[in-house]
Amino acid sequence: ALVTTTEMFKKALNSDYAIGAFNVNNMEIIQGIVDAGQAENAPLILQVSAGARKYAKPVYLVKLVEAAVEDTGVDLALHLDHGADFEICKSCVDGGFTSVMYDGSKHPFEENIRITKQVVEYAHAHGVVVEAELGKLSGVEDAVHVDAREASFTVPEEAAEFVEKTGVDSLAVAIGTSHGAYKFKGTPYLDFERLKTIHSLIPDTPLVLHGASTVMKEFVDRCNEYGGDIPGAQGVPEDMIREAVKHGVCKVNIDTDLRLAMTAEVRRVLVENPAEFDPRKYLGPGRDAITRMVRHKIKDVLNATNRR
Numbered sequence: 001a002l003v004t005t006t007e008m009f010k011k012a013l014n015s016d017y018a019i020g021a022f023n024v025n026n027m028e029i030i031q032g033i034v035d036a037g038q039a040e041n042a043p044l045i046l047q048v049s050a051g052a053r054k055y056a057k058p059v060y061l062v063k064l065v066e067a068a069v070e071d072t073g074v075d076l077a078l079h080l081d082h083g084a085d086f087e088i089c090k091s092c093v094d095g096g097f098t099s100v101m102y103d104g105s106k107h108p109f110e111e112n113i114r115i116t117k118q119v120v121e122y123a124h125a126h127g128v129v130v131e132a133e134l135g136k137l138s139g140v141e142d143a144v145h146v147d148a149r150e151a152s153f154t155v156p157e158e159a160a161e162f163v164e165k166t167g168v169d170s171l172a173v174a175i176g177t178s179h180g181a182y183k184f185k186g187t188p189y190l191d192f193e194r195l196k197t198i199h200s201l202i203p204d205t206p207l208v209l210h211g212a213s214t215v216m217k218e219f220v221d222r223c224n225e226y227g228g229d230i231p232g233a234q235g236v237p238e239d240m241i242r243e244a245v246k247h248g249v250c251k252v253n254i255d256t257d258l259r260l261a262m263t264a265e266v267r268r269v270l271v272e273n274p275a276e277f278d279p280r281k282y283l284g285p286g287r288d289a290i291t292r293m294v295r296h297k298i299k300d301v302l303n304a305t306n307r308r
Ligand code: G3H
Pocket: 023, 049, 050, 051, 052, 081, 082, 179, 255, 256
């Protein structure tokens, strides 16, 4: 069935594992991820961004996810990723999602609290859970000065006040990750002391790590080997994810690694089989590549095998 993340997070919170939250926007990606979750007997969150919703049209994504549940019998949470305002959160609550993120991180603290509270009120009244975000994820281009970057990190005392005032179910924190394939220029760095402090102040609140793709070298290399041009890509090392899940991080967001795994395989198949033009012949291998990658994440990085 489609379930909320409440039970998943309750079990993960004080254990050394986390739930993978994978971004979806088409059938092959959904099937690739769900097959991996089923094979590993792992809890799963499928998440949809505003862009993905627009690309696939909302009803298609919901029906595809419902089909995945019906076909496999697995329990999944269907989550809105980075909802920008109350309206999109409401629309997803009304449309069958079990979880929504309201991302008010661009707003001043009080405004973020005000809108998050409004989303929480509506969502909870409809049996849906809410993730919010405090602090800003900064990309490589923003990180001119280390000080400037750290100024955007989540302030632990604010996190405690925010959770208290909003009643939010989970909280995304900024500790040095960013979205996309270019997370660090030099040595990767995450502020684990800050994460531990946040977790100690709000020990009952599941924390969320956005921008958690590793930008796996094998996929970047394969893309580049078969005609791609993705120089200097760098993500969060796997050991840092393994560490984060021990300190309150219950949800680990992964999109970029899905994109890279699928694209690397599609590129390889097309280059090696130039006469091929049946989409099933490259999307099928792309889907299988996603399954292998997600199984690796679940088993070797998130430690979530057999946690269902
Ligand atoms: O948070 C970013 C996710 O990777 C979704 O990306 O907005 O391009 O769908 P998107």
